[in-house]
Amino acid sequence: MEIFGSTFDDSVFLEARDxxxxxxxxxxxxxxxxxxxxxxxALDTDDPLEKQKVFKFRGDLAVRQGNHQKALDAYSSCLEWVADNNLTIRRDVLEGMARCCTRLGQRERALDLADLLSKEASNTxxxxxxxxxxxxxxxxxxxxRLKMTSLQQLCSMLPFNPWHWYSLGQTCLQLLESDRTTGLCSPQSFESVEEQREEQQEEASELDEDRIWLKACTCFIRTRLLLRILRQQQSSFVLQRxxxxxxxxxxxxxxxxPKETTLQALTEVVSEDLIPEKMREDYQDGESLASVCLQSFQGALVEQDLNDWGARD
Known part of the structure; x- marks a missing residue:
């Protein structure tokens, strides 16, 4: 009776062919x-790939030199020579054009280029x-507010990246400060209907402010938890940052x-998924968008009645 795995194929012992x-x-x-x-x-060539390289390098150099109009012109010329199947270079050039338009104050064109990139996105x-x-x-x-929306989506896509949570928290603070400034500058009306409307708007504004305040607390608590975990593996200037x-x-x-009870409750909720094994998994990198669903960032905590929370001192 032969034990499983105790026999070998004869081909294992044959001499290698010359x-x-x-x-x-x-x-x-x-x-x-x-x-x-x-x-x-440099453009004295009939090779489309060589022309693409020339314009791409010119655009990159112009960006480094701070000449964004020159870079935009070079990227636009480069795009004409990019092959249809070369999606990597095409996306790189389109993003470069969008960033140049941003620097040049061309908001609508920058957003149009971003929309074009979104239509061609195929993975995370x-x-x-x-x-x-x-x-x-x-x-x-x-x-x-639009910046905050994009940061919320980034935090949903990369829940263990502390810097996106930190940026979102800072954006919430900026929004709180701007809303308070706007509220102080709002004109007052002496008509009863207008006064009632202003009171309703003030109540809605206060509720919105409370939600943003709670979101800011959540973001900074999440940031603190993530950074405390990551600093155990850091050193040098990374640890200093x-x-x-x-x-x-x-x-x-x-x-x-925030109240101590609010702080404890938020910490407990936002730390539920901070499991080392799960944090090491990079399961989203390169994943097809067909299996990705960006849900609303509004969590159960934010949707609760803030009056019942008594969140602030």
């Missing part, structure tokens, strides 16, 4: 001068890059001044 050596032809690397693509003769990496692009566009033009952000987070939470 291998025929193939002589490799000599290879001469192409040497290029610095900024060779800036020369007028594309979607994350798109959301980061939108955040930069909205931040440049001062669209705080983490420690500095933790100090800022603690100061902001003191300024927001």
């Amino acid at each position: 291998r025929v050596s193939v002589a490799l032809s000599s290879y001469n690397a192409k040497l290029c001068k610095p900024e060779w693509f800036c020369e007028s003769t 990496c594309h979607l994350i890059s798109l959301l980061l692009l939108k955040v930069s566009i909205y931040q440049h033009f001062g669209d705080v 983490t420690e500095s952000t933790l100090q800022t987070t603690d100061e902001v939470l003191q300024r927001l001044n």
